Amino acid sequence: MAFFIDEAGTKHEVQLDASMYKLAKDANQTVPQYLNKTYASADKKLGGAFQQLCASEGLIAVKNGVDNPFGLRSASVADILDGKSGFSAATSNVEQRGTPFGTASRTLFPAALIQYIEAQVSVDRVTDTVMFNDMVAQQLSVASDVFEQPIVNYNNTNGAQQAKHQRIAQLAPVPTVLAITTTDKFRRLPVYGMGIEMSAQAMKASTIDTLAFTIKRYLEVEKDQRVYNFLASLFSGDNDMVIGAISAVTSTSLDAAATGGVLTHKAWVKFLARNRKRRRITHCICDIDTYLKVEGRTGRPGLSAYDPRLSIIDPQGKASNVSFGSDVKFFLVDDAASGGPVPAGQVWALDASQAISQVTNTEAEYTAVEQFISRRSELMVLNWSSEVFRFFGDADLTPFDVLTIA
Amino acid sequence: MKIMDNNGVWLINTSQYRMFDHEQNFAFEPGEPTKALVSAFVKQQVVIKYAIDPTLAEDEQADAQAKADALNAAADDERNGVNTAADAVMAEDNAALVEEAKAIAKPKKK
Numbered sequence: 370m371a372f373f374i375d376e377a378g379t380k381h382e383v384q385l386d387a388s389m390y391k392l393a394k395d396a397n398q399t400v401p402q403y404l405n406k407t408y409a410s411a412d413k414k415l416g417g418a419f420q421q422l423c424a425s426e427g428l429i430a431v432k433n434g435v436d437n438p439f440g441l442r443s444a445s446v447a448d449i450l451d452g453k454s455g456f457s458a459a460t461s462n463v464e465q466r467g468t469p470f471g472t473a474s475r476t477l478f479p480a481a482l483i484q485y486i487e488a489q490v491s492v493d494r495v496t497d498t499v500m501f502n503d504m505v506a507q508q509l510s511v512a513s514d515v516f517e518q519p520i521v522n523y524n525n526t527n528g529a530q531q532a533k534h535q536r537i538a539q540l541a542p543v544p545t546v547l548a549i550t551t552t553d554k555f556r557r558l559p560v561y562g563m564g565i566e567m568s569a570q571a572m573k574a575s576t577i578d579t580l581a582f583t584i585k586r587y588l589e590v591e592k593d594q595r596v597y598n599f600l601a602s603l604f605s606g607d608n609d610m611v612i613g614a615i616s617a618v619t620s621t622s623l624d625a626a627a628t629g630g631v632l633t634h635k636a637w638v639k640f641l642a643r644n645r646k647r648r649r650i651t652h653c654i655c656d657i658d659t660y661l662k663v664e665g666r667t668g669r670p671g672l673s674a675y676d677p678r679l680s681i682i683d684p685q686g687k688a689s690n691v692s693f694g695s696d697v698k699f700f701l702v703d704d705a706a707s708g709g710p711v712p713a714g715q716v717w718a719l720d721a722s723q724a725i726s727q728v729t730n731t732e733a734e735y736t737a738v739e740q741f742i743s744r745r746s747e748l749m750v751l752n753w754s755s756e757v758f759r760f761f762g763d764a765d766l767t768p769f770d771v772l773t774i775a
Numbered sequence: 776m777k778i779m780d781n782n783g784v785w786l787i788n789t790s791q792y793r794m795f796d797h798e799q800n801f802a803f804e805p806g807e808p809t810k811a812l813v814s815a816f817v818k819q820q821v822v823i824k825y826a827i828d829p830t831l832a833e834d835e836q837a838d839a840q841a842k843a844d845a846l847n848a849a850a851d852d853e854r855n856g857v858n859t860a861a862d863a864v865m866a867e868d869n870a871a872l873v874e875e876a877k878a879i880a881k882p883k884k885k
């Protein structure tokens with residue numbers, strides 16, 4: 370049976386079954402967090418409760434050299450799923466086939482694998498996924514595939530953007546009341562799934578670390594692709610989510626001199642300054658060719674020849690309320706021909722503080738794990754359900770903008 | 776198949792994502808033949824290509840495909856700043872100059 374050792378050196382056996390996934394979910398925790406909190410007396414010198422329970426069932430990736438004096442080998446996936454991976458030499462963990470099936474090692478396997486994958490995915494601040502997460506204003510977790518998105522009406526009569534204060538006479542009733550109303554929009558979260566099936570040979574040959582590396586690679590590609598899908602849906606619209614495209618402004622309309630696919634400094638500054646009182650563009654998304662057009666815009670202030678022999682009077686003016694133009698981050702995507710979502714010559718822009726809301730259905734993730742454990746399936750399924758929405762729905766699209774370099 | 780403008784030509788978005796044309800106010804869905812005008816947006820997009828009319832009979836498709844290919848090649852040239860008409864004139868002029876040079880270089884028979 371799976372066990373851990375507490376600070377007093379006492380061994381505690383723990384009966385594990387699939388219900389721990391549900392209990393962890395109900396507590397809004399991951400399985401490792403839940404087990405560590407439940408068995409908080411575990412001796413931290415030997416590892417947290419989750420780490421110790423996994424180790425007792427052989428769910429560890431052993432190290433090499435001096436860190437592995439006994440020359441142990443990581444357990445194969447087949448041994449883990451058959452309950453033969455534990456380090457108790459004489460026994461396997463199949464005797465705890467509890468409710469309704471499954472072994473302790475099988476029960477721990479999905480959690481351990483996910484934990485291991487997360488440990489392997491190194492933090493990289495330049496990947497598209499991290500960059501996209503940086504643009505999300507709100508992260509929501511729901512336990513259903515349907516949820517209601519509350520949308521505050523800002524532009525209605527006496528709404529937050531329409532109400533104006535008035536002077537009032539003594540004892541006169543208040544002339545204007547700020548009206549805050551909402552509409553609910555029903556959203557359905559699509560569930561995506563990916564099965565992982567291994568042949569008997571592969572299961573015998575693969576250890577948990579090999580499998581984790583493989584899935585890690587898949588998840589990196591998958592998450593990267595998901596970012597482009599999200600961006601396309603937010604800016605170009607999505608028929609399934611019943612949302613339209615963001616309207617665009619052309620560089621020519623901002624500066625008549627910006628023609629023939631050439632951007633001018635005047636057009637760029639005017640684009641950033643649009644709606645400056647209601648948003649501050651923090652991120653721009655475009656392909657490399659378009660970025661170079663922005664970088665190489667004509668009329669950009671730069672160095673000019675300075676003649677030190679001349680005494681000059683150079684009264685400088687300083688624009689102070691120009692927060693809209695500073696520190697805009699560029700998110701470079703592949704060009705459309707290589708699979709990117711942004712059309713050539715377009716810059717997609719947003720205000721990260723109020724543009725995107727990401728909703729995740731946590732139930733989808735749990736159901737797949739439960740089925741894997743209880744059915745003794747050899748096909749492990751990773752399910753996820755996550756979608757992004759415009760924070761204000763279609764009621765206020767100010768946090769988004771599109772520039773077409775015409 | 777989508778007809779947005781009867782006076783347009785058949786186009787197809789070969790990218791993975793929908794391309795929204797703000798001039799004509801509709802989206803080119805990926806892989807869907809769309810009859811539309813060739814707007815400035817369309818001209819700028821490498822991924823939106825001339826396509827054959829999907830309603831054509833089978834025996835007419837080969838000619839239509841050849842025409843579409845020629846249009847796509849010309850559009851690529853235009854996008855890349857290659858002026859095919861000017862190039863053709865220049866090539867003709869060059870050929871004439873080469874001939875002239877050869878004639879001068881050729882020793883006269885006595």
